[in-house]
Amino acid sequence: xxxxxxxxxxxAARIIVxxxxxxxTVVVPxxxxxxxxxxxxxxxxxxxxxxxxxxxMVSQLIGLALSxxxxxxxxxxxxxxxxxxxxxxxxxxxxxxxxxxxLLPPSPPACSP
Numbered sequence: 001x002x003x004x005x006x007x008x009x010x011x012a013a014r015i016i017v018x019x020x021x022x023x024x025t026v027v028v029p030x031x032x033x034x035x036x037x038x039x040x041x042x043x044x045x046x047x048x049x050x051x052x053x054x055x056x057m058v059s060q061l062i063g064l065a066l067s068x069x070x071x072x073x074x075x076x077x078x079x080x081x082x083x084x085x086x087x088x089x090x091x092x093x094x095x096x097x098x099x100x101x102x103l104l105p106p107s108p109p110a111c112s113p
Contacts, residue, residue: 003077017079034096 004010029048036044066075 003073013076020083031093031096035094 004013029045032044032048033041062078063075066072
């Protein structure tokens with residue numbers, strides 16, 4: 001977004017980032033709920049919500065510091081850094097126990113002659 005040369009490019013990037021944030025808002029709590037032990041599930045959910053709230057506060061403070069004219073480009077370019085970090089750590093995620101390898105229902109057996 002920091003490299004947008006016109007308004008349409010900035011709007012398109014904001015839509016893509018917004019959809020990504022919306023998907024992660026749904027997927028991350030579900031993933032953590034599936035991989036966490038039953039007795040820690042509530043605490044992990046609370047810590048996730050706390051970290052999201054603290055992250056919003058920190059991003060607002062960074063936005064306040066970078067609200068001058070060339071600084072806003074650095075601010076919106078930070079989303080690229082977090083995207084790269086997530087891509088790097090994606091292969092290290094564990095499989096959830098509720099997801100079976102074949103996502104489709106098994107096919108019926110073939111008819112024997």
